[in-house]
Amino acid sequence: LAKTTQPISMDSYEGQEVNITCSHNNIATNDYITWYQQFPSQGPRFIIQGYKTKVTNEVASLFIPADRKSSTLSLPRVSLSDTAVYYCLVAPRSSGTYKYIFGTGTRLKVLA
């Protein structure tokens, strides 16, 4: 499974757009990029997944450049409740993939 690098922490203010970039230089052809969110005292929760270009859902957008060596999670108009740790994972999309590696993640703090 490819190693990922993310900023340790970020601060933002309510209503701003937050972009968290993840570096994954050794990503393999069949790897997908997945982001999880973890609130204090809770388990991680799936946010979004993508392979290339752009993916958007009701919570976030994921931007992946053509070389796929990095990706950016974009959270529009954050609120205080978006304060959490965000993890970037890179792994093949198959039933044989289950041993997910969570790095230290990015601690996002949203300020009033």
Next chain:
Amino acid sequence: NAGVMQNPRHLVRRRGQEARLRCSPMKGHSHVYWYRQLPEEGLKFMVYLQKENIIDESGMPKERFSAEFPKEGPSILRIQQVVRGDSAAYFCASSPLPISGTSGYNEQFFGPGTRLTVL
């Protein structure tokens, strides 16, 4: 459909005692995974179980730790003779393998965790 249930949420043990952590997967899920999270760190895979079988325990310490997922009842992570270094949050996740759902991704649904404190 209730999510993954873990109990207890908080567990305090003295050194040398045993800790038993329970995990009930989501309805319809027969695959369970245990992870450990030390303070300020990411989750580390410990073990993957299917009903009555251990599929991969490569992340489990060789001694004192064991896991089971019986035909009936929850999955149990057991830590014998706990030491202070075992203090951590232990998360259980479940999935409905083989791949299902619109994403086609082996999404794991996590429980709220059990926070173990060893005095």
